[in-house]
Amino acid sequence: MKIVFTLLFVLVNLFGAKVVEVEEKYQTSDKCKACHMHIVKEWEESWHSKSHYKNDEYFRATTDYVSRKTRRSLSSIKVECATCHNPRISVTSTGIDYEIMAAMKLDKGSKVNKALASSAIGEGINCVVCHNVDKIHADRDATVRGINRVSWTDSGVMSGPFNDAKSPYHQTKYRDFMDNNSEQLCFVCHANDRSESGHVFIDMQSEYKKSDKSCVDCHMGPKRESFAASLPIDNGKVKKRDVRTHGFVGAHTSSMWKGVLNLSLKQSGSDIDITIANPQPHNIPSGFGSRELIVELIYMKETKNIATKNISLTRHFLSKREKPTVPHLAVKSSKDMSIPAQGEKTIKVPNEKGATSVEVKLYYRLVNDEVRSILKLKDAIWTNKSFITSQKLKLK
Ligand code: HEC
Ligand code: HEC
Ligand code: HEC
Ligand code: HEC
Ligand code: HEC
CATH class of the missing domain: 2.60.40.10 (Immunoglobulins)
Structure with missing residues (x-):
């Protein structure tokens, strides 16, 4: 047991996620609607927008069940799952001190409870999860995922697939994992899903057979000519761009099978x-x-x-x-x-x-x-x- 604790401690120290607070003007998808309405609408239909306690019955029931069976507070389990399901959470782990407080019902107003109630995480995997990824630490141990596998950009800097994008609302930054290396972005979360005791039950990264198509080709559809922003930035006209759909359609859509x-x-x-x-x-x-x-x-x-x-x-x-x-x-x-x-x-x-x-x-x-x-x-x-x-x- 001692070894496990020491190991955990070392891992947390080495890979502990650095929280970057997102200013309110970027926190939620409604802030993007003025110029990216079409993308917000597509994303709202996706299961990335439903990937949290409020909106996914299966996720909610599992979280409750894990809490009951492990006799740990529901908040602790929620924080743990947030690693991939709500990565913009401001608290990234809970300790035994929180468990004691929660058991004695003294956790009201605590940092953990505030973090879980924040509107910043009420949308699951939203725009500022993917588009605020600055670096992906693909060299980290395979068990280190979600929040602990990335570094965030400063608030208001959107990473994206274009190297010449300019926006009056936010800064932009080209990143290859938004472009020709997008599998890395998906593997931040879609890999090495494991149980409380470390039993790996899914690992999409190790089973993956690289082909001429990547995750985005199938789950965001092929590139097509349209626009990224509806703002007339190109000599008074909307700028034409090759884009994909933000539907991330998959297993939950019956017709896709x-x-x-x-x-x-x-x-x-x-x-x-x-x-x-x-x-x-x-x-x-x-x-x-x-x-x-x-x-x-x-x-x-x-x-x-x-x-x-x-x-x-x-x-x-x-x-x-x-x-x-x-x-x-x-x-x-x-x-x-x-x-x-x-x-x-x-x-x-x-x-x-x-x-x-x-x-x-x-x-x-x-x-x-x-x-x-x-x-x-x-x-x-x-x-x-x-x-x-x-x-x-x-x-x-
Ligand atoms: C921050 C973590 C994270 C990242 C990064 C991420 N996903 Fe997801 N993804 C999730 C979670 C969590 C769900 C589960 C949502 C649910 O079912 O509640 C999910 C669900 C999905 C689904 C299933 C949808 C369905 O209808 O069954 C697909 C497909 C998918 N993601 C594709 C991708 C692709 C492609 C990428 C890379 C461009 C990606 N994801 C990046 C966490 C992530
Ligand atoms: C390593 C990242 C990661 C962590 C940590 C994680 N999940 Fe997930 N989870 C995912 C991804 C990615 C999916 C989407 C898989 C898919 O749709 O096929 C998912 C899907 C699910 C689903 C299926 C939802 C559906 O609608 O079908 C449940 C249930 C779930 N997770 C529960 C949990 C619980 C409970 C925790 C915390 C104890 C947790 N997850 C922690 C990555 C993670
Ligand atoms: C799961 C990760 C993920 C989420 C969540 C996400 N995006 Fe994206 N987004 C991508 C990827 C990957 C691309 C690059 C697609 C390509 O062109 O290959 C992209 C591209 C874009 C682009 C460039 C134009 C285009 O469509 O290619 C804009 C603008 C954008 N996203 C805005 C948003 C907004 C606004 C939201 C929230 C409503 C959002 N994204 C949510 C992954 C994500
Ligand atoms: C006032 C309009 C406006 C608002 C609001 C806005 N954007 Fe943008 N955004 C733009 C413009 C203009 C571009 C550049 C489009 C182009 O070059 O084709 C852009 C580009 C992007 C890109 C692509 C960057 C790249 O380098 O490839 C992403 C990602 C993005 N926005 C995300 C967001 C997100 C997330 C939000 C909400 C938090 C948001 N934007 C809010 C106008 C806006
Ligand atoms: C050649 C097309 C193709 C590529 C490339 C691809 N997928 Fe899929 N994926 C599918 C199909 C087909 C399904 C079945 C459901 C459907 O039709 O959307 C699926 C299902 C899924 C599911 C739901 C699985 C389940 O049973 O819950 C997830 C999650 C997913 N893919 C993620 C990814 C990720 C992440 C990548 C890249 C590492 C990827 N896919 C690459 C075609 C593809």
Whole structure:
């Protein structure tokens, strides 16, 4: 235990995030609307804008659950998760002194509570999270993420993809991680997600197979001619620029799942071989633990449905007591059932007697049954299945 404490202490000292306070005129996205309305609107639809306690039921339920199970204050857990979910928070860690104060209900008006209530963090991953990154410390240990992996620009300096941008409202700074090296920016948070006891349940950086497309090509769309600011800065006209969309669409948008994976079927003796191929550069599912692929088999005898089977491809997480738990409390997990980046997986399923054909349908779900019931998630998006693809096979 002592070693762990010493190590933590050293890490905090070496990589402790330096907080840079953001002036009110830049803090929230409404301050950007006058000139970047179109971008603010796109971002508002994204899950980056929902990535916090108030707006994401799954995140909120997990935070509450981790607090209850570890018997630590909810505020401490919130500060911990803020590392990636609310990186402009002004307090970056809490100590045992805060825990004691919180337990005795003496934490009202404390620095921690003020930081958590601040409007500066009420928007999750907002404009001044990404556009105030000055440096990314990619050389730091792989466990050091979010807030601890970056240095911030001074308040009012926006880092961006253009080296000739001028704005009357703020200063600008070209950064290559906003341009041709943007994967580094995404990996600040989308990598090395780990439980309280250090069990890494997702690491998009190590599974990633670099291809000709980078994260922004797929999740912000291709570059297209439009404008960055609606202010007429180009001889009285709006300046034309090649830009992308700030939608960061992904797993939560059901329609995005169509055709993401490929299916092929083969009869081999009394089995059906189902091969699922993933052309994407990261695993599917990925991003977070307890995501799920569902393989549905519908066996037909001529035109009559004679049987249906559902197979869940997901990962289960076990607590210290070997009980099913959420990813953030896991000490170990079952086999990774995701389809590897640019790879494939084959599963064998027994045939059904008398069947003359089988239809296989593939779906994605954000949360598997186990974790959804542990957290009692209510919103329909956690139960809904997103259709990916289907195939039919005649049986001999
Ligand atoms: C400061 C941390 C951080 C950075 C930097 C970051 N993300 Fe995210 N991202 C998150 C968090 C947290 C979520 C989860 C939001 C939620 O589901 O509540 C997320 C969610 C997403 C999603 C899922 C959306 C969905 O609908 O399922 C995509 C896609 C995504 N980010 C892409 C990117 C890309 C591309 C980059 C780099 C340009 C990037 N992110 C940079 C933290 C970050
Ligand atoms: C998750 C990180 C992230 C967040 C959050 C984010 N941006 Fe961006 N932004 C980027 C990246 C990456 C680019 C560069 C895209 C490219 O051209 O390759 C960019 C580009 C821009 C540009 C240049 C024009 C363009 O579209 O390429 C402007 C202006 C901008 N962002 C404003 C904003 C505003 C305003 C917000 C908040 C509403 C915001 N951004 C939120 C990552 C982010
Ligand atoms: C009064 C208008 C105005 C407001 C308000 C404004 N900007 Fe800008 N911004 C501009 C102009 C003009 C440019 C330059 C556009 C160009 O060169 O095409 C710009 C450029 C940018 C860029 C690209 C910088 C680069 O070097 O590539 C980013 C990022 C950005 N703004 C973010 C923000 C954010 C975040 C906010 C809100 C906190 C904001 N802006 C508020 C006018 C504004
Ligand atoms: C060739 C396109 C492509 C590239 C490049 C790519 N992705 Fe994806 N990503 C997808 C597809 C397709 C999905 C499935 C959902 C969807 O269609 O948006 C997905 C899903 C995701 C999800 C949600 C996963 C889940 O199951 O919760 C995240 C987070 C994500 N990507 C982040 C990233 C990051 C970060 C990078 C860069 C390191 C990246 N992606 C690069 C195509 C891509
Ligand atoms: C290393 C950075 C990092 C830290 C620290 C972190 N997260 Fe996340 N978290 C992410 C990213 C990135 C995503 C988005 C993945 C995706 O959408 O596929 C995410 C997504 C999630 C989701 C899924 C949300 C959804 O809508 O599907 C939950 C739940 C979650 N985090 C809970 C937590 C909790 C609770 C903590 C603190 C105990 C925490 N996270 C700390 C990076 C982090």
